Amino acid sequence: MITCAEAVKQLWDYLDGIVEESERELIEEHLSFCRRCCGELEFAEELRRFLATHAEDDLPPEVQARLTATLDELGRT
């Protein structure tokens, strides 16, 4: 058995699939009866999606132009 604090500490690693098999079993056992930690788990998933959806930027045209000019220059050396 593990406590809520111990389970919460490992939830992201659990989602990343990087916890040991024995730890995974303990976390899943805890989640089977703890609604609050299930909420923590769902929110951790949301936060992961949140980070992923804020991962990209459009390359501004002036930045693209400057970096392309750099590549042109390198091509001439």
Added chain:
Amino acid sequence: MQEHVPTDTQRESVDRFRALAERELPRLYAIARRLVGMDAEDVVQECLLRAFRSFSQLEHEQAGGKWLTSILLNCCRDHWRSQGRRVEEVELEEAGEFSLFRKIADEDPFPYSDSVHLDFLHQFGGDDVRAVLASLPELYRVPLVLVHMAGYHVKEVGFMLDVPLGTMLARLHRGRKLFERELWSYAEQNGLLKEGARP
């Protein structure tokens, strides 16, 4: 003076480098924006120059993206050093125990909402997220961005930074907790916790 005429091999190498760089530019820029903010353009340019000089060292072009990212990280670290910023571990009291999930549930910033946690996240735009990331120490920002935004496995990030896996996992954990805590602080300081603050 005789003009330098590149051989076919040299020309081919230049073309291959250019194809790789053009393919990776948007991704490199996105990572750099999250690591060095408005200096991203300079850092990516420096990355291209360094990468071009050492392109012959790239053994497998399938690994080109990762190789460029490693060079970009070195450029970021040099950038921080040039600004006199020390990239080192700092004491972060209680960050490891902070739970944004519980904080939102306890404070209940949107009492009429059926999905208060999601509503909280929806208050943040791209600029807000970048500002929150910028508030994290580099040591924790780098793994957070590379794993959760650029999609690298934590082992790959450890390899790129030459840091043991256990250390990398600890930094990533701390980075996530700090990010949660800073999201809340930022929301408080920027009026995002008021009902209807954002459309």
